[in-house]
Amino acid sequence: MNDYAIATVIPPRGAAAPVERRARSGVVSLPVPQVSASRASAMRYGLARIDASGRVADRAILTTLGWSSGDSLMITVVESAIVVHRDPSGVFAVPAAPYLTLPAVVRRRAGVRAGDQLLVAVDATCGVLVIHPLAALDTMLVSYHASLLGGEDRDGRTE
Structure with a gap:
């Protein structure tokens, strides 16, 4: 954007x-x-695709966060969101290539497959990256829009 x-x-x-x-x-x-x-934080948003190797095709992520090759990362799946931050005790690391790579176990837990488009939200102030599959974004927006329209979902039912 x-x-x-x-x-x-x-x-x-x-x-x-x-x-x-x-x-x-x-x-x-x-x-x-x-x-x-x-706002109090410096949020940046983007859309990126993930390839079969787990690489998120948005090089600007690492630049914005100031992460470099070898930095230890903590990667957590919260519901369908993937939360990534630098942590000395993290078991994952930033690869030598200027990409973020999501391990297979993380992709499986979050329901992310090769070719999926992802919403990438970077909070540079806190050094946190949150990745949302578009299906999760759709769920959030449908719920939010229903609240704006009086609590009804797409089928016209009241929740």
Whole structure:
């Protein structure tokens, strides 16, 4: 995702104008909450494919996190998300090639297969990488969108 796409999603800083809605007795102004564009962490997002060897095709991950060849990593699967961070007691290591390689046991536990597209979320401030298979992202978004639409899922059933 480029900076232009990010800038179009995040609202500009400053006070938001009130939303006006016509009522029978006249105009009613509703306050609009101000959304801050600044965050405590420096998150970066991307989409990457994983190959048959477990390599995640996004070299920028290691650059953003400052990881280098031989660094020990802790890789944990939490539900379907893969959480990776540098840890001296980690049993995995950053390979010599500028890629992140996910071991087969991790891929199996997370349900990730060769060719799958992944959402890569990097928190450079904390030095953490979270990888989500797109199927998990779909589940999260369906649930979130249902909450926005009054608690109904795709079939119109209330949860």
